[in-house]
Amino acid sequence: MPRTLTDGTAVPGAARGDGVPPKRKAALVVALLFCFMVVNFADKVVIGLAGVDLIRDLDITKEQFGLVQSSFYWLLALGAVLGGMLIGRIKARYLLAATAALWVVSLAPMVGSVSFGLLVACRVLLGFAEGPATAMATAVTHSWYAPDKRAIPTSIVVAGAGVGPLLAAPALTWVMQRYDWHAAFTVLLAVGIAWVIAWLFAGGEGPVGTGPAQRAAGAGPELPESLPYRTVLSTGTVVGLLVLFFTTYWSVAVKVTWLPLYLREGLGYGAGETGTLVALPYAAAAVFQVLVGVASAMLSRRGATSRTARTLFAAALAAVGGLSTVGFSLLDGGTVQILLIVVGASLTSAGYGIAFAAVSDVVPARQRGGAMGVIVAVYSLGGIIAPLVLGGLVDSAATPGDGYAQGFLLIGVLVIVGAVVCALLADPERDARKLAAMRGAGPEPSRQSDD
Numbered sequence: 001m002p003r004t005l006t007d008g009t010a011v012p013g014a015a016r017g018d019g020v021p022p023k024r025k026a027a028l029v030v031a032l033l034f035c036f037m038v039v040n041f042a043d044k045v046v047i048g049l050a051g052v053d054l055i056r057d058l059d060i061t062k063e064q065f066g067l068v069q070s071s072f073y074w075l076l077a078l079g080a081v082l083g084g085m086l087i088g089r090i091k092a093r094y095l096l097a098a099t100a101a102l103w104v105v106s107l108a109p110m111v112g113s114v115s116f117g118l119l120v121a122c123r124v125l126l127g128f129a130e131g132p133a134t135a136m137a138t139a140v141t142h143s144w145y146a147p148d149k150r151a152i153p154t155s156i157v158v159a160g161a162g163v164g165p166l167l168a169a170p171a172l173t174w175v176m177q178r179y180d181w182h183a184a185f186t187v188l189l190a191v192g193i194a195w196v197i198a199w200l201f202a203g204g205e206g207p208v209g210t211g212p213a214q215r216a217a218g219a220g221p222e223l224p225e226s227l228p229y230r231t232v233l234s235t236g237t238v239v240g241l242l243v244l245f246f247t248t249y250w251s252v253a254v255k256v257t258w259l260p261l262y263l264r265e266g267l268g269y270g271a272g273e274t275g276t277l278v279a280l281p282y283a284a285a286a287v288f289q290v291l292v293g294v295a296s297a298m299l300s301r302r303g304a305t306s307r308t309a310r311t312l313f314a315a316a317l318a319a320v321g322g323l324s325t326v327g328f329s330l331l332d333g334g335t336v337q338i339l340l341i342v343v344g345a346s347l348t349s350a351g352y353g354i355a356f357a358a359v360s361d362v363v364p365a366r367q368r369g370g371a372m373g374v375i376v377a378v379y380s381l382g383g384i385i386a387p388l389v390l391g392g393l394v395d396s397a398a399t400p401g402d403g404y405a406q407g408f409l410l411i412g413v414l415v416i417v418g419a420v421v422c423a424l425l426a427d428p429e430r431d432a433r434k435l436a437a438m439r440g441a442g443p444e445p446s447r448q449s450d451d
Helices: 023-049 051-058 062-071 076-086 091-113 117-130 135-141 153-178 181-202 212-216 229-233 236-257 259-266 272-299 306-327 336-350 352-362 365-379 381-396 400-425 428-436
Strands: none
Touching: 023 051, 023 062, 023 091, 023 117, 023 153, 023 181, 023 259, 023 272, 051 062, 051 117, 051 181, 051 212, 051 259, 051 306, 062 236, 062 381, 076 091, 076 117, 076 135, 076 336, 076 365, 076 381, 091 181, 091 272, 091 352, 117 352, 135 153, 135 352, 135 381, 153 272, 153 336, 153 352, 181 236, 212 236, 229 236, 229 365, 236 259, 236 306, 236 336, 236 352, 236 381, 236 400, 259 272, 259 306, 272 306, 272 336, 272 352, 306 352, 306 400, 306 428, 352 365, 352 428, 365 381, 381 400
16 A cells, blocks of 8 residues: 555655654654654753853853854754755654654753863754754655645644743753852753653654645655756745844744843843743744644635735734834833733744745755755854844843833834845745646755654
C-alpha cells in the first residue's frame, strides 16, 4: 500500500509495503516537537530570569550582560543555515536528537561556577545549536500533513515557544529562590536529556505531500521538485515574510533577554512578581498561536486565499503587537501598561505558525528545510542587534526606566513598519503560479526517510 498523509492522500513514488503512517503517529510527533520548542525557549529565557543574580555574582555591567544576551545569536544564523540544509539529508530522528544533545552540552558548565568568558562561550554554543530548531520543527511537522492541513499542527508546535517560558518563568524562579541560579540550569539539563531519549524512541519524519498529493489537497499549482535557492528566496512572499520575521524578532529577543530585568529595574517589581508577570506574555502567546492556527484553517476552509488566511493575517497581528509595544513604552506603570506589555509581547509572534505555513506554499518540499534555515538565519540577526541596542540605551539613559522606554518605543515602531512591508509584498498564490511555470529547473537534492 502506498504511503499516505494524515488526510489519506497518497504520496506518489513511495515504496510499497512500508505501511501507512497513522494519525496517532503524526499526533505523537507533533507533541514531541511541541516539547522540543518548549525546551528550546526555556533554555533561552533562563539567562534573563537569572540576570540580576548573575550580574551580581559575576560583577558585570548591564552592557556586558547585553553582550551575553547578544552572544546567543552570534552563531545562530550559521547553525540555522547548516541545520536547515541537513533536513532531508540526515534522518530527522537523529538530526533533532543530536541538535538537542548540543543544547545539553552547552548547559552543563552552568551547573557550577563560571567565568564571564565561559558564560559567553556557553551561550554561543547554545545559540548555534538552537539556530535550526524552528526550521527543523516546522519542516518535520509539514512532512506529516497535506498543505491545507498544516496551519493548526504548525501553530501548535510553534506555540511551544510561548509555553516554554510560561512554564520556565515561575518554575525556575522558584528553584532559584529556593536554591540558586545554578540549580535552574541543572533542571533544564535533565529535561533536555529526557527529550533526546524520548525523540530517539518515538520521533521521526513523515511522507512529504508534493506533486499529485499537493494538487489533490487543493493546495494550488504543483511546485517543481527543486529550484535555485536564489529564485525561491527572492519571491515577494519570502522577502515580505523575512522582513516581518526580522522586525518582530527584535520583540521576541528582547522579551526573552530583557523583559525580566525591565520588570524588576525599570518598573520596580520584586523577584516573585517578576516570575509571574514574565509568564503572562508567554501564556498569551501560546494561546494566540493555537487560536490563530485554528482561525487561519477556518478561513482557508471557507475559501480564503493563503495571502488572506496566512500572510495578511500574520501581518495584522504583528501590527497590533507593535502598536501595543509603542503604547506601553509611553506609560509609567499600572494595570493598563501590563496589559499592553502582554499584548505587545505575544501578538508580535502569534502569526509565526501561519507565516511558516505560507513559506511552504511557495517552497518546493525538498527545499523547505534549507529555505527555512536561511529565513531563521536572517531574522536571527535581529536577536543579535536588539539586546545590544537595549543594553546600550539602558546604560546611557538618565535612569534605567528611561532607557527601557526608549528601546521599546523603537522596537514597536520597527514592528509596525515590518508588518506593512509584509502586507505589501507577500502573495503566496501569485508566487506559486510563477514558480510552477519554472518546473524542472534546479538540481534535485537527495533525501532520506525515517520510515
